[in-house]
Amino acid sequence: MILEAKNIYKSFRNGVKKLPVLTNLNISVDKQETITIMGPSGSGKSTLLHILGTLDTPDSGSIKINQTDINTLKENQLALLRSHEIGFIFQFHHLLPEFTAFENVLIPTQIVGNTDSKTKRAVELFDYVGLKERKEHYPSQLSGGERLRVAVLRALINNPSIIFADEPTGNLDAGNAKKLLKLFKNISKDFEQSLVITTHNEEVASIGERQFILDHGVLNDRV
């Protein structure tokens, strides 16, 4: 088991009102498993991914990543676990505009301190996604689909156990969305990684070995 989340509660406070978003939610992810999550806008998909990816904390509940209960970790230990075990692909790619595509992909290695040993892998990854000729481009010089592929490489560079992708095809045209979908299918096969993807797209959802709908704070099987 790569990830196990139990009894997750999360609510947001709006003035005096408390808005429950996740209510007693459970999810587990196996090695190399792909899980997809659909759900209405505002149902809490991004909130859930941020919590599972240790970017946000739940009000209560436990999360284990590779058998480690993240509640037991200090902030610096958690940061290290995050950079080793977790890759994140955000809806709006979040590439740093002042760095080239190649430099963006290597940023997570600077956190871990293994940039030199990862440079060759970065070159291979650019080939892998067909961006061989785009390494020195800045994000503003890339198409939306290319930017997203660079963001995928950045999530892959440290070879994490699990990758979270929040609506990765949300801003892509149909052709680029298809390309990205193929890339995701290959990733779990070629790199033995687990994937958790949120999406509004039926085709993306259908690549999940398990497919869920987030609604009223819990995950139900997508039927």
Ligand SMILES: Nc1ncnc2c1ncn2[C@@H]1O[C@H](COP(=O)(O)OP(=O)(O)OP(=O)(O)O)[C@@H](O)[C@H]1O
């Ligand atoms: N920081 C915050 N403060 C207050 N409320 C928040 C905050 N973040 C999210 N929410 C609320 O939590 C709910 C879930 O938001 P979330 O972004 O997780 O939904 P989502 O399922 O990802 O939606 P979408 O499909 O539109 O991306 C929303 O009602 C949102 O308004």
Ligand SMILES: [Mg+2]
């Ligand atoms: Mg969202």
